[in-house]
Amino acid sequence: MSRLHILRYPDPRLHTIAAPVEEVNESIRSLIADMAETMYAAPGVGLAATQVNVHKQIIVIDASDTRDKLLTLINPEILAAIGVADCEEGCLSVPGIYEKIERAERVVVRARGLDGEHFDVEAEGLLSVCIQHEMDHLKGRVFVEYLSRLKQTRIRAKMQKQQRQSA
């Protein structure tokens, strides 16, 4: 396993739309193991393949307190979205920024797992928010893009300054 490089906002590659995975094979499983290692090391609660510059519909999430409940979603689709919740979100691609975003309170998602089989997951709370946030990445959308233009401009400037300082 190896840790992968995480793209930082406003990297334009974060706007790439991910393609569905055709076959869940060893190379996909190996990528997923690397994504999980990268997420746990960061540490973060979720990571989309888009963030490691692989434009395939793959997400890893662990929203548990114990950090031992890895959920892998391949080709996820939302079957139902119920209610409204606004939760403070953060993102490994936008370090240090936390903002409230409006999401569905509960979602039912269908995806393929590591064995390639389809399964449904019903989520609420942090897990629901996290699934929606990561699915947005697969569509090329970063959470800060829900904010006002003014806030986005400020965040972009802050990120570019951070990157200049670490370069």
Ligand code: NI
């Ligand atoms: Ni994110």
